[in-house]
Amino acid sequence: MRASGPGGQNVNKVSTAVELRLDVGRADLPAAVKARLRVLAGRRMVGDDILLIDSRVHRTQAQNRDAARVRLEHLLAEAAVRPKARRKTKPTVASRERRTDDKVLRAKVKENRRKVGKLGD
Numbered sequence: 001m002r003a004s005g006p007g008g009q010n011v012n013k014v015s016t017a018v019e020l021r022l023d024v025g026r027a028d029l030p031a032a033v034k035a036r037l038r039v040l041a042g043r044r045m046v047g048d049d050i051l052l053i054d055s056r057v058h059r060t061q062a063q064n065r066d067a068a069r070v071r072l073e074h075l076l077a078e079a080a081v082r083p084k085a086r087r088k089t090k091p092t093v094a095s096r097e098r099r100t101d102d103k104v105l106r107a108k109v110k111e112n113r114r115k116v117g118k119l120g121d
Contacts, residue, residue: 017056020068025049037079
């Protein structure tokens with residue numbers, strides 16, 4: 001397909017843009033990786049579970065094809081990494097005390113900003 005961008009007059013004559021499509025549903029990937037890939041792809045997921053990556057950055061079709069493949073590889077590598085499970089932790093006693101001390105100090109600062117009453121008050 002024709003691309004906008006670099007290429008001068010050549011841009012109007014030559015089809016240098018590349019569209020790479022991957023059918024995620026039929027791809028030979030574990031289910032967890034497919035699920036993460038769908039989330040990471042976001043708007044690049046089109047139609048019936050198809051990942052669409054287009055590249056129109058370079059002047060030649062070969063360079064755009066390589067760029068699209070590299071982007072797909074990075075996306076697959078990122079989807080293959082299993083996120084670490086979060087361990088629940090409780091705040092320490094010291095941190096809770098620091099928090100309450102900070103709140104008290106902040107309240108005093110704000111209290112000092114209030115208007116001072118008249119002499120008769």
